[in-house]
Amino acid sequence: MTSPIGGISLPSVPTIGALGGVADATAATSAASTTGDGFAATLAGAVDQLQGLQSTSSGLATAAATGDLKDVHDYMIAAQEASLATEMVVTLKNKAVEAFTEIMRMPI
Structure with a gap:
Protein backbone atom coordinates (compact mmCIF):
# COMPACT_ATOMS: atom_id res chain seq x y z
CA MET A 1 0.00 0.00 0.00
CA THR A 2 1.42 3.37 -0.88
CA SER A 3 0.56 6.76 0.48
CA PRO A 4 -0.81 9.51 -1.77
CA ILE A 5 2.02 11.73 -0.53
CA GLY A 6 4.96 11.41 -2.90
CA GLY A 7 8.11 9.76 -1.57
CA ILE A 8 6.49 7.97 1.36
CA SER A 9 5.61 4.30 1.10
CA LEU A 10 3.93 2.44 3.90
CA PRO A 11 4.61 -1.28 4.35
CA SER A 12 1.75 -3.70 4.33
CA VAL A 13 0.38 -4.90 7.66
CA PRO A 14 2.23 -8.02 8.86
CA THR A 15 0.35 -11.26 9.19
CA ILE A 16 -0.82 -12.44 12.58
CA GLY A 17 0.81 -15.87 12.14
CA ALA A 18 4.30 -14.46 12.05
CA LEU A 19 5.79 -11.03 12.46
CA GLY A 20 7.75 -11.50 9.23
CA GLY A 21 5.50 -11.64 6.21
CA VAL A 22 3.51 -13.89 3.95
CA ALA A 23 6.49 -16.11 3.10
CA ASP A 24 7.34 -16.52 6.80
CA ALA A 25 3.72 -17.30 7.67
CA THR A 26 3.50 -19.89 4.90
CA ALA A 27 6.75 -21.50 6.02
CA ALA A 28 5.60 -21.47 9.65
CA THR A 29 2.25 -23.00 8.71
CA SER A 30 3.81 -25.78 6.64
CA ALA A 31 6.42 -26.51 9.31
CA ALA A 32 3.78 -26.48 12.03
CA SER A 33 1.52 -28.88 10.17
CA THR A 34 4.33 -31.43 9.89
CA THR A 35 5.61 -31.13 13.47
CA GLY A 36 2.26 -30.66 15.19
CA ASP A 37 3.21 -27.71 17.43
CA GLY A 38 1.88 -24.86 15.30
CA PHE A 39 0.80 -22.24 17.80
CA ALA A 40 3.70 -22.82 20.18
CA ALA A 41 6.26 -22.57 17.37
CA THR A 42 4.60 -19.48 15.92
CA LEU A 43 4.46 -17.77 19.31
CA ALA A 44 8.08 -18.68 20.06
CA GLY A 45 9.13 -17.26 16.68
CA ALA A 46 7.19 -14.08 17.36
CA VAL A 47 8.84 -13.69 20.76
CA ASP A 48 12.29 -14.26 19.24
CA GLN A 49 11.62 -11.65 16.58
CA LEU A 50 10.29 -9.28 19.25
CA GLN A 51 13.54 -9.67 21.20
CA GLY A 52 15.48 -8.79 18.06
CA LEU A 53 13.40 -5.66 17.46
CA GLN A 54 13.80 -4.58 21.07
CA SER A 55 17.57 -5.11 21.04
CA THR A 56 17.84 -3.08 17.82
CA SER A 57 15.80 -0.30 19.38
CA SER A 58 17.91 -0.43 22.54
CA GLY A 59 21.13 -0.24 20.54
CA LEU A 60 19.88 2.76 18.59
CA ALA A 61 18.74 4.44 21.84
CA THR A 62 22.24 4.00 23.24
CA ALA A 63 23.75 5.44 20.08
CA ALA A 64 21.36 8.40 20.27
CA ALA A 65 22.22 9.03 23.92
CA THR A 66 25.96 8.98 23.22
CA GLY A 67 25.62 11.18 20.15
CA ASP A 68 26.83 8.49 17.73
CA LEU A 69 23.50 8.23 15.89
CA LYS A 70 23.47 10.18 12.62
CA ASP A 71 19.72 10.01 11.96
CA VAL A 72 17.25 10.14 14.86
CA HIS A 73 14.53 8.85 12.54
CA ASP A 74 16.14 5.40 12.60
CA TYR A 75 15.74 5.23 16.37
CA MET A 76 12.16 6.52 16.29
CA ILE A 77 11.16 3.96 13.65
CA ALA A 78 12.86 1.09 15.51
CA ALA A 79 11.25 2.13 18.81
CA GLN A 80 7.79 2.26 17.21
CA GLU A 81 8.29 -1.13 15.53
CA PHE A 100 -7.73 -21.71 27.07
CA THR A 101 -9.79 -20.45 30.01
CA GLU A 102 -12.95 -20.64 27.92
CA ILE A 103 -12.14 -24.22 26.87
CA MET A 104 -11.52 -25.21 30.48
CA ARG A 105 -14.95 -23.85 31.46
CA MET A 106 -16.72 -26.14 28.97
CA PRO A 107 -18.63 -28.99 30.60
CA ILE A 108 -17.53 -32.46 29.62
Whole structure:
Protein backbone atom coordinates (compact mmCIF):
# COMPACT_ATOMS: atom_id res chain seq x y z
CA MET A 1 0.00 0.00 0.00
CA THR A 2 1.42 3.37 -0.88
CA SER A 3 0.56 6.76 0.48
CA PRO A 4 -0.81 9.51 -1.77
CA ILE A 5 2.02 11.73 -0.53
CA GLY A 6 4.96 11.41 -2.90
CA GLY A 7 8.11 9.76 -1.57
CA ILE A 8 6.49 7.97 1.36
CA SER A 9 5.61 4.30 1.10
CA LEU A 10 3.93 2.44 3.90
CA PRO A 11 4.61 -1.28 4.35
CA SER A 12 1.75 -3.70 4.33
CA VAL A 13 0.38 -4.90 7.66
CA PRO A 14 2.23 -8.02 8.86
CA THR A 15 0.35 -11.26 9.19
CA ILE A 16 -0.82 -12.44 12.58
CA GLY A 17 0.81 -15.87 12.14
CA ALA A 18 4.30 -14.46 12.05
CA LEU A 19 5.79 -11.03 12.46
CA GLY A 20 7.75 -11.50 9.23
CA GLY A 21 5.50 -11.64 6.21
CA VAL A 22 3.51 -13.89 3.95
CA ALA A 23 6.49 -16.11 3.10
CA ASP A 24 7.34 -16.52 6.80
CA ALA A 25 3.72 -17.30 7.67
CA THR A 26 3.50 -19.89 4.90
CA ALA A 27 6.75 -21.50 6.02
CA ALA A 28 5.60 -21.47 9.65
CA THR A 29 2.25 -23.00 8.71
CA SER A 30 3.81 -25.78 6.64
CA ALA A 31 6.42 -26.51 9.31
CA ALA A 32 3.78 -26.48 12.03
CA SER A 33 1.52 -28.88 10.17
CA THR A 34 4.33 -31.43 9.89
CA THR A 35 5.61 -31.13 13.47
CA GLY A 36 2.26 -30.66 15.19
CA ASP A 37 3.21 -27.71 17.43
CA GLY A 38 1.88 -24.86 15.30
CA PHE A 39 0.80 -22.24 17.80
CA ALA A 40 3.70 -22.82 20.18
CA ALA A 41 6.26 -22.57 17.37
CA THR A 42 4.60 -19.48 15.92
CA LEU A 43 4.46 -17.77 19.31
CA ALA A 44 8.08 -18.68 20.06
CA GLY A 45 9.13 -17.26 16.68
CA ALA A 46 7.19 -14.08 17.36
CA VAL A 47 8.84 -13.69 20.76
CA ASP A 48 12.29 -14.26 19.24
CA GLN A 49 11.62 -11.65 16.58
CA LEU A 50 10.29 -9.28 19.25
CA GLN A 51 13.54 -9.67 21.20
CA GLY A 52 15.48 -8.79 18.06
CA LEU A 53 13.40 -5.66 17.46
CA GLN A 54 13.80 -4.58 21.07
CA SER A 55 17.57 -5.11 21.04
CA THR A 56 17.84 -3.08 17.82
CA SER A 57 15.80 -0.30 19.38
CA SER A 58 17.91 -0.43 22.54
CA GLY A 59 21.13 -0.24 20.54
CA LEU A 60 19.88 2.76 18.59
CA ALA A 61 18.74 4.44 21.84
CA THR A 62 22.24 4.00 23.24
CA ALA A 63 23.75 5.44 20.08
CA ALA A 64 21.36 8.40 20.27
CA ALA A 65 22.22 9.03 23.92
CA THR A 66 25.96 8.98 23.22
CA GLY A 67 25.62 11.18 20.15
CA ASP A 68 26.83 8.49 17.73
CA LEU A 69 23.50 8.23 15.89
CA LYS A 70 23.47 10.18 12.62
CA ASP A 71 19.72 10.01 11.96
CA VAL A 72 17.25 10.14 14.86
CA HIS A 73 14.53 8.85 12.54
CA ASP A 74 16.14 5.40 12.60
CA TYR A 75 15.74 5.23 16.37
CA MET A 76 12.16 6.52 16.29
CA ILE A 77 11.16 3.96 13.65
CA ALA A 78 12.86 1.09 15.51
CA ALA A 79 11.25 2.13 18.81
CA GLN A 80 7.79 2.26 17.21
CA GLU A 81 8.29 -1.13 15.53
CA ALA A 82 9.34 -2.65 18.87
CA SER A 83 6.36 -1.06 20.61
CA LEU A 84 3.86 -2.36 18.04
CA ALA A 85 5.41 -5.81 18.06
CA THR A 86 5.23 -5.92 21.86
CA GLU A 87 1.58 -4.91 21.74
CA MET A 88 0.80 -7.60 19.19
CA VAL A 89 2.59 -10.39 21.07
CA VAL A 90 0.91 -9.42 24.35
CA THR A 91 -2.48 -9.34 22.63
CA LEU A 92 -1.88 -12.78 21.10
CA LYS A 93 -0.84 -14.14 24.49
CA ASN A 94 -3.90 -12.66 26.17
CA LYS A 95 -6.23 -14.10 23.52
CA ALA A 96 -4.61 -17.52 23.85
CA VAL A 97 -5.04 -17.48 27.64
CA GLU A 98 -8.64 -16.32 27.21
CA ALA A 99 -9.33 -19.15 24.75
CA PHE A 100 -7.73 -21.71 27.07
CA THR A 101 -9.79 -20.45 30.01
CA GLU A 102 -12.95 -20.64 27.92
CA ILE A 103 -12.14 -24.22 26.87
CA MET A 104 -11.52 -25.21 30.48
CA ARG A 105 -14.95 -23.85 31.46
CA MET A 106 -16.72 -26.14 28.97
CA PRO A 107 -18.63 -28.99 30.60
CA ILE A 108 -17.53 -32.46 29.62
